[in-house]
């Protein structure tokens with residue numbers, strides 16, 4: 001697989017909750033080696049969109065394909081096995097366990113399943129090797145023996161990403177990875193995401209606009225469930241509709 005490969009294609013996704021269209025007619029593509037950020041004010045539909053891609057919610061209408069294979073309606077577990085990894089806003093970490101034990105458990109959770117061709121070569125490695133690699137990639141190797149409940153908030157977010165990486169995904173859906181971080185922690189996370197970019201297709205939902213504009217190759221702007229603009233960072237920065245609806249004048 002080379003750079004320029006479309007790994008995820010979402011077509012005309014709509015999700016209704018009763019009378020509310022939380023996501024309305026949204027289409028997007030995630031490319032290997034690129035970060036696609038989705039931004040928008042609270043309630044815009046970003047988390048719902050992520051849930052539609054990961055299989056945590058079924059769409060009302062529309063479809064999602066992963067490397068050309070239709071995955072609409074599959075379970076999150078099946079989609080994860082097919083190579084799509086997701087981190088959640090709420091942490092999945094077992095706080096009394098060490099950093100290493102958490103990553104190892106995440107690696108093990110996928111160990112029983114047949115690997116799909118889409119997953120990274122490391123998916124074929126043993127559980128320990130995958131966990132080691134994920135720990136290393138996430139920059140947490142020096143903290144492997146620390147109890148997860150005692151590490152900093154930023155390190156817990158890194159751990160969350162290490163746990164996602166331990167499943168050896170090709171696609172990463174990251175829901176607010178910088179939430180609650182101080183400046184130094186946020187900078188570390190931006191560096192980490194930059195390092196992960198080449199080997200993954202990445203969807204980034206994030207409120208930190210400095211990080212978004214530093215990282216994203218492409219942005220989709222949502223308001224009230226609808227896409228109001230989609231384009232490169234300079235295009236979005238200069239879009240009058242986006243400035244009026246969301247960004248303000250600082251970008």
Ligand SMILES: Nc1ncnc2c1ncn2[C@@H]1O[C@H](COP(=O)(O)OP(=O)(O)OP(=O)(O)O)[C@@H](O)[C@H]1O
Nearest residue numbers: 017020021022040041042043044045046047048049
């Ligand atoms: N399970 C649900 N049932 C009913 N309404 C929901 C459900 N999940 C989300 N919504 C509504 O859908 C809309 C979009 O919510 P969503 O959480 O996707 O927005 P968001 O852009 O992720 O917001 P935030 O930035 O605050 O996380 C909101 O009006 C929300 O109240």
